[in-house]
Amino acid sequence: MSSADLRDLYQQVIMDHNKKPRNFREMGNANHLAHGNNPLCGDALVVFVKLDGDVIEDVSFQGSGCAISVASASLMTEALKGKTLTEAETLYESVHKQMTGEDIEQSALGKLEVLSGVKEFPARVKCATLSWHTMHAALDSDHDISVTTE
C-alpha cells in the first residue's frame, strides 16, 4: 500500500466536491433536519431536507469536516434530490454496505462509487458515513435531532 491507495481515497471527484461542495447552504423551508457530529475528529454538519409527499424535493448541508466527510455529504445531496423515500433508503443501505466492504452491485451507486476507496481506510469510514447517518435521522424524525458517530 502506498500512494496508489491514497489516490483511490482522494480521487479527483472527491477533491472537487471538497473544494466546491454542492448544495452547501442553509435551507429556510426545510421540513426535516438533523445535526451530525463526530466528536473524535470534530466533524460537525447539519443536513436539511424538504420533503414533498414522499419525494425529496431539496436537500442541502452545512458544516465543517475533512475532505472525505464534506465530499461525501456533497455527493449525497446530489444523489438524493428527486428521489423517493424508498429510493433514498435503498441508496443509504448500499452506501453503508459499500463502506463496510460488503459486495453490492456497483450500478446501484452510480457516481457515489468514488467513495469506495474509503473501505481500505477503516479509520475514515465514519467520516464518509456521517452525512448519510445524519440524513437518515433527519428523514426519520419530524423535529431537529442529533446523531453522533465515533
Add this chain to the structure above:
Amino acid sequence: MSKLDLHTIRTDFPILDQQVNGYPLVYLDNAATSQKPIQVIDAVANYYRKDNANVHRGVHRLSQRATDAYEGAREKVRGFVNVRSDKEIIFVRGATEAINLVAQSFVRPQIQAGDEILISHMEHHANIVPWQMLCEQTGAQLKVIPMTKVGELDLSNFDDLLTTKTKIMAIGHVSNALGTINPVKEMIVKAHAKNIPVLVDGAQAVPHMVVDVQDLDCDFYVFSGHKMFAPTGIGALFGKQELLEEMPPWQGGGDMILSVSFEHTQYNELPYKFEAGTPNISGAIGMGAAIDYMQNLGIANLAQHEHDLLITATEKVSAIEGVRIIGTAKEKASVLSFMIEGVHPHDVGTIFDQQGVAIRTGHHCAQPVMQFYGIPATARASFAFYNTMDEIDDLVAGIKKVQELFA
C-alpha cells in the same frame, strides 16, 4: 550535538523496528503514549515469570519478592521527582485517577457552594472534567486562567483569580496540545501566598524534563506511566504528607485497612490508605524500570536532544508556505501542533500514515484549546528521545506530500 547514542537507544525499542504501509515506522505520537524499551517489557515479563504473587500479605517467598519489587518501584518514583518520603507517593491508574482522587478526597470535604476551583484554558480534559463534576456536586464554580494567542497563560489578571474562595488551583505543567511549559513555580508562590493549595498535572512534563516537586513546592503532583516509557494503567500521585494524612480514603477495600470489623475499620497508614485492593504490581515495576532507563541515559541529556528535535522541526515546518504552527510559546517541550492551509487535520493524518508516519490528529482531549483558536482539530507531532533528525525530514516530506495531493 546529541550526547545520546541513538542507534543503541533505538534498538532498545523493538516496536520502532517495523514497516508501516511499506515505510519504516516514524513514531511521532509520543504525547499520546510513548513506546516501551525492552528493559521495561522484560521487567514486566520477568515479574510474571518469576515473582508474581500478591503484595503486603503473604509470608511466602514470592509474596516477599513481589512486595520488595513493588515497594522498590515506589522508591524509584520517589527519587524520580525528588519527593521526601515514600509515604507521599500513591500508585494510581494514571494522572486522570490521581486528579479525581484529589478532587474527591482532598477538595470535596472542604468545598461549599460559591467556592472556586481555578484551572487554565490550556488544560486537557483530565484536568477539567473532574473539577466540573465536583462543581456540579457542590455548587462550586470553575474559574479559568485565560491564554494568549501564542499559547501562553495570560497571567495579567492572575492575582485577581486567586481569591479567598479558591479552594485549589489545578494546572498543567506542560500543555499536551501546544507543548507550552507553564511557569508553575511562580504561580505556586502566588497561590501559596493566599493559602491556596496547588495540584500540578505533570503527565506531559515528566517524560521531557527533570522535575523536582520539593523545589516546585506544589501540594500535589500527578503523572502517568505510559507517557514516560512505562506500561499503561499505572501512574503516581505525589501529595504532601500532612495533606494526605488529613484526607479520607478514596476507595475502600483490602490493603487500605489495618483492621476490619463490622463495627469499625481502622485505615492503613500512608501510602496504603489510598491503595485499596490488589494494585497494578507489574505496572509499578515497569514504571520503576522506565525510570531506571531514563536515569541511566540522563534525563537532562534526553531533554536536550528533544529540545534540539523541537527546534529543528519548528524551523523546518514553519519554513513551509501554507503551514501554521499552533502554539508558539517561548518555553515549549516536545509538541509541534500545526495546520496545513485548506486541509483538514484528519486528512493529514491519513496521508501521513500512508507514509509510515504516526502523528495525532484531533482535539487532543483539549477541546477548549481548539475552541480558543477556532479550529476543530490540529495535526500534532510529538517527540521522544528516540526520535531522530531524519524523522523530522520525514515529517517535512509528509507535509509536502499532503500539499501536493491537495494542490
